[in-house]
Amino acid sequence: MDDLADVYNDLIMEHSMNSYNKKHLNNPDFCEIGHNPNCGDEITLELKLNGDIIEDLSFTGHGCAISQASTSIMIDTLRGKTVKEAKEIIATFIGMIKREITDEEDLKKLEDAIAFRNVSHMPARVKCALLAWHTIEDILNKNEK
Numbered sequence: 001m002d003d004l005a006d007v008y009n010d011l012i013m014e015h016s017m018n019s020y021n022k023k024h025l026n027n028p029d030f031c032e033i034g035h036n037p038n039c040g041d042e043i044t045l046e047l048k049l050n051g052d053i054i055e056d057l058s059f060t061g062h063g064c065a066i067s068q069a070s071t072s073i074m075i076d077t078l079r080g081k082t083v084k085e086a087k088e089i090i091a092t093f094i095g096m097i098k099r100e101i102t103d104e105e106d107l108k109k110l111e112d113a114i115a116f117r118n119v120s121h122m123p124a125r126v127k128c129a130l131l132a133w134h135t136i137e138d139i140l141n142k143n144e145k
C-alpha cells in the first residue's frame, strides 16, 4: 500500500491548495497562534462566538499540506457547532490520530475530518495534523476562564 497516496487524498489536496477558510474575520473574539517547529507549520486561528455557538472560524499562516488542510477541514467541521459539541469532536479527532479511538460510530461525528485517519500511521505527520486542533482547544479553554 502506498502510504502517501493514501494520506494525500483529494479532499486534503483540495483544502491544502486553495482554502476558502484562509482569510481574516471581522472582529474575531479570539485569535491564537499555533506553531509546530518540527515541520515549520505556523497558523493563526480566528474564532467568533455567538453565545454558545461557534459562529465562524478562519485561519492564516503557512505550512505543509497536511497542516493547512487539517486546519481548513477542522473549520468546516466545527463551524455552527456548540462549544460542547466542538469539544467532543476535537477530543475524537485527537483520539483518532493517536489511535485511541477506532470505533466507527464515534468517528462519524468527525464528518470530513475522518479523511486524516491514515495520518495516525505516519508519526512525522501527526503533529501537523493536530496543530489546529490543539490550537482551538487552547482557545476554548481560555473562553471558559
Ligand code: ZN
Pocket (backbone or CB within 6 Å): 036, 039, 040, 041, 063, 064, 065, 066, 067, 127, 128
Ligand atoms: Zn507540517
